[in-house]
Amino acid sequence: MGVATKTGMKAGQLACVLGDMDLVRPLGLAGIRCAVVGPPGGATAHSRFTERLIPWEGGNDGALVDRLLRFGAAQPERPVLYMEEDAQLLMVSRHRDRLASVFRLMLAGADLVETLVDKGRFQTMAERLDLPVPRTRRLRPLPGSEAPVLDLRYPLIVKPLTRRPPWDEIEGFGKAIRLDGPEELRALWPRLIPIGIELLAQELIPGPETRIESHHVYIDADGAVAGEFTGRKIRTYPVDYGHSTALAITDIDGEGADVAALGRDVATRIGLRGVAKFDFKRAPDGRLHLLEINPRFNLWHHLGAVAGVNLPALVQADLTGRPRPAAAKARPGACWCHISKDRLAARESGVPMARWLAWVARCDAKAITPDDPMPFLRPKLDRLLARIPGGAGSARLAKP
Numbered sequence: 001m002g003v004a005t006k007t008g009m010k011a012g013q014l015a016c017v018l019g020d021m022d023l024v025r026p027l028g029l030a031g032i033r034c035a036v037v038g039p040p041g042g043a044t045a046h047s048r049f050t051e052r053l054i055p056w057e058g059g060n061d062g063a064l065v066d067r068l069l070r071f072g073a074a075q076p077e078r079p080v081l082y083m084e085e086d087a088q089l090l091m092v093s094r095h096r097d098r099l100a101s102v103f104r105l106m107l108a109g110a111d112l113v114e115t116l117v118d119k120g121r122f123q124t125m126a127e128r129l130d131l132p133v134p135r136t137r138r139l140r141p142l143p144g145s146e147a148p149v150l151d152l153r154y155p156l157i158v159k160p161l162t163r164r165p166p167w168d169e170i171e172g173f174g175k176a177i178r179l180d181g182p183e184e185l186r187a188l189w190p191r192l193i194p195i196g197i198e199l200l201a202q203e204l205i206p207g208p209e210t211r212i213e214s215h216h217v218y219i220d221a222d223g224a225v226a227g228e229f230t231g232r233k234i235r236t237y238p239v240d241y242g243h244s245t246a247l248a249i250t251d252i253d254g255e256g257a258d259v260a261a262l263g264r265d266v267a268t269r270i271g272l273r274g275v276a277k278f279d280f281k282r283a284p285d286g287r288l289h290l291l292e293i294n295p296r297f298n299l300w301h302h303l304g305a306v307a308g309v310n311l312p313a314l315v316q317a318d319l320t321g322r323p324r325p326a327a328a329k330a331r332p333g334a335c336w337c338h339i340s341k342d343r344l345a346a347r348e349s350g351v352p353m354a355r356w357l358a359w360v361a362r363c364d365a366k367a368i369t370p371d372d373p374m375p376f377l378r379p380k381l382d383r384l385l386a387r388i389p390g391g392a393g394s395a396r397l398a399k400p
Contacts (some may be wrong), residue, residue, distance in 0.1 A: 072102030215263025
């Protein structure tokens, strides 16, 4: 299979990671060795927390599942399998019976995973359970069709049912498009037809992205809350409906108390087990509206670990029969940022460079850290050496 191994690592627990440094780092900080899935030149391959690389340059799910099965079967103990993206979650969930023979898994139920990842199915479930979601209608931009007349209150946002590449042809980095009136939907409709995917139109909750708050929780097999924390967005890129570039932990006993309470209530109502992120948007009147539920690991877990609540480490302990880390409350005000993308977000938001640099210097969690610099430096060095005429380039950790 071509699994590469670093020498000199301590024996013990092993985690198999489908994800980036924001998932590798919280595991490493807890003393958990990582086998990462990805390209040999990728950042995670060069982390000091990475003991092994399972080379993968992309391809169909079946081939990746087969490679994972071979890797897991070769280990003396079943590793814990972690996944960070929706596509990875769906792949693992749909092959859970086979993967569970050689891996330890912490997953929500198969039907619940499918429902939460698909925004259309999620909306149907939310309405049935009377969850506090914005009113939504499904859009089907078929060839020859015209924009429908919607019984929704404008402004609206339009977004794909699942995060799929065709959407990027319309909106690039953005997750959604704002429409202020029916005429804008009619103008957009011809652009939606060629991408060939179903969409959702949803009533917009007023306010900037900074009003999005989240509850992060791990609910164990007995249905008990094993760990949790709350947070809010500071910046996204693009500024409107973009991806998170700066985040902060909130006080779960203070400003985040209602967020945590509502997250726990929703988790109980949907029968959740495992880890999840509940995203809410706080309306001007203070009410919280549920936007989505992601039943997987995510970039927030790096910040949570640095702030004192390491959800991946709690899962690892439970699945391997080891003692859990001591119970703790996440430190309010702890911050995370994606430095390169957050600089773009800060510039677009009008934040002066000097003020932004001072904030980054104080930031608690970053993918680029002095104690683990190679995920940042090694890919740049490889690219530099590759441009040298006649140069062989630097030795890689492994080849596919």
